[in-house]
Amino acid sequence: MNKYKETFGVDISKDVFDVYGSCEGHNQYKNDESGFKKFLKELPEGSLVVMEATGYYHYRLAQFLYKNGVIVSVVNPLSIKRFIQMKLAKVKTDKSDAKAICEYALINEVPLYNALTDTQSECLQLFRLLDTYLKHRTATKNKIHGEVVLGVPSKFVYRSLIRNKKQLNKEVAAIESKILSLVKEDQQEQLTLLTSIPGIGQKTALFLIVVTDGFSKFENASQLCSYVGITPTIRESGSSVRGRARISKVGNRKLRNLLFLCSFNACKHNKACKEVYERIVNKGKSKKLALIAVANKLLKQSFAIAKSGRPYDETYVSILPR
Numbered sequence: 001m002n003k004y005k006e007t008f009g010v011d012i013s014k015d016v017f018d019v020y021g022s023c024e025g026h027n028q029y030k031n032d033e034s035g036f037k038k039f040l041k042e043l044p045e046g047s048l049v050v051m052e053a054t055g056y057y058h059y060r061l062a063q064f065l066y067k068n069g070v071i072v073s074v075v076n077p078l079s080i081k082r083f084i085q086m087k088l089a090k091v092k093t094d095k096s097d098a099k100a101i102c103e104y105a106l107i108n109e110v111p112l113y114n115a116l117t118d119t120q121s122e123c124l125q126l127f128r129l130l131d132t133y134l135k136h137r138t139a140t141k142n143k144i145h146g147e148v149v150l151g152v153p154s155k156f157v158y159r160s161l162i163r164n165k166k167q168l169n170k171e172v173a174a175i176e177s178k179i180l181s182l183v184k185e186d187q188q189e190q191l192t193l194l195t196s197i198p199g200i201g202q203k204t205a206l207f208l209i210v211v212t213d214g215f216s217k218f219e220n221a222s223q224l225c226s227y228v229g230i231t232p233t234i235r236e237s238g239s240s241v242r243g244r245a246r247i248s249k250v251g252n253r254k255l256r257n258l259l260f261l262c263s264f265n266a267c268k269h270n271k272a273c274k275e276v277y278e279r280i281v282n283k284g285k286s287k288k289l290a291l292i293a294v295a296n297k298l299l300k301q302s303f304a305i306a307k308s309g310r311p312y313d314e315t316y317v318s319i320l321p322r
Contacts, residue, residue, distance in 0.1 A: 004071065005046035009102030011094045012057040020098035021047075022106060031057070036064045043070060050105040052077045063115050072113040073105065080104055114217065119182050123210040126182075127254070130175045137168040179206055187214050193305050196312040199266025199273060199298055204258040208302055211255055221303040228255050230296050256295075263294035271314050273297050 007022045012031060019027045019039065027042075029035035043049070049065055050073045051058050058074060065072050083104045084092075104110075116124070144161045147153040180202070183191055187209050194205035209215075218224040229252065266273040273294045280290040305312060 004048040006044050006048075007102055007105050008043070008047060008049045009098045009100065009105060010049060010051040010058075010061070011097040011101065012051060012054055012061060013094060014057065016094075017057075017061065018094040018098040020095070020102045022102055026095050026098065031061070033064075036061060040065065040068055040070065047071070048073060048105065048110075050075060050101050050110055052080055052101065062113055066113055066115040073110040074113045075101070075104070075110055079108075114213070117213070119186065120210055120213060123179055123182055123206075126175050126179050127207060127210070130172065130179075131254075133168055133171050133175070137165060137172065140165045140168060176203075179210075183209055189309075190214055190306055193309070193311055194302055197298065197301050197305060198269040198312070199262045200302060201262060201265075204255075204262055205302075207255055207258060211252060215303060215306040218303070221300045224303050225296055225299055228252050228259065228299060230256055230259055230292065230299055259295040259298055260291060262298055263291045266294055266298055267291070270294075270298070270301075272301070 006024070009020045011018045015031055016028055017031050017035070017039075019029065021027070027039075029039045048071050051062065053074050053076060062072050062074055080097075080101055084097075084100050087100070140161055144158070144165065147158055147161065183206050190209055191202075191205055194200055194208060195202055200208075212218060212224065215224075218227065263273070267277045267290075268274065276293050276297050277290045280293055281287060301312070
């Protein structure tokens with residue numbers, strides 16, 4: 001199945017990254033610029049380098065290799081974890097993980113990595129910072145409420161919390177404004193199209209555009225749904241096992257959560273989504289499963305509208321595949 005001259009599995013940690021080549025075996029390099037250059041120099045031409053998506057650690061190496069013409073794949077950590085479990089492996093080290101990633105890539109078709117543009121990279125960093133500030137703001141609001149409930153709150157503590165909340169509000173507003181301006185530079189038309197869909201808010205539309213690179217990363221809606229992990233998983237076996245339907249956990253969690261929140265509003269104001277919700281609930285299925293289906297429908301609507309360049313049309317969208 002593997003068509004490359006040699007395949008390398010990479011396990012990355014804070015200070016080093018372990019590499020296992022299908023021909024060369026194990027090596028270890030420093031997780032910095034010097035280590036990247038040394039690894040690049042020793043890479044045979046026509047090789048494939050596969051690594052797990054590990055947040056900040058994998059990003060620098062993936063970008064470096066891609067920009068230097070190396071074929072790179074970044075795979076979901078859950079896929080590797082299940083592969084290791086399937087092998088009943090008893091040893092878990094950085095070296096064994098690198099080997100497992102290599103073996104996984106040799107027998108599975110892995111997605112090829114596309115480097116982020118500077119705008120994408122900045123937007124994703126801004127979204128991460130925005131999430132951090134939003135969590136802090138919620139914690140501050142809860143703290144203010146808790147102090148008030150005491151009945152005799154310290155004026156100094158109370159005023160300090162209020163100042164903190166105001167500052168967080170300013171930071172959140174500034175970040176949201178920056179993200180909006182960055183996306184508008186390249187994707188103003190697409191942003192207008194997506195926000196025409198009842199249920200899709202500006203924040204969700206912005207994040208959709210950023211993570212999909214204006215939907216250019218996907219050829220069809222099914223690929224996008226799989227990436228997000230918004231498809232329901234059914235757990236049934238024989239006559240006795242009847243598990244609850246759940247959202248697949250393989251995918252972009254942030255985007256999945258945003259779409260799930262959008263589904264509540266879409267059930268009321270989006271005709272096609274409302275029909276999907278009512279049909280599933282009337283069959284006796286859970287409301288959660290219905291909301292998952294609505295989120296899936298929203299994603300398909302977003303893909304269709306972004307690709308067609310046509311704004312939301314209730315009669316047109318309602319005949320899209322369910």
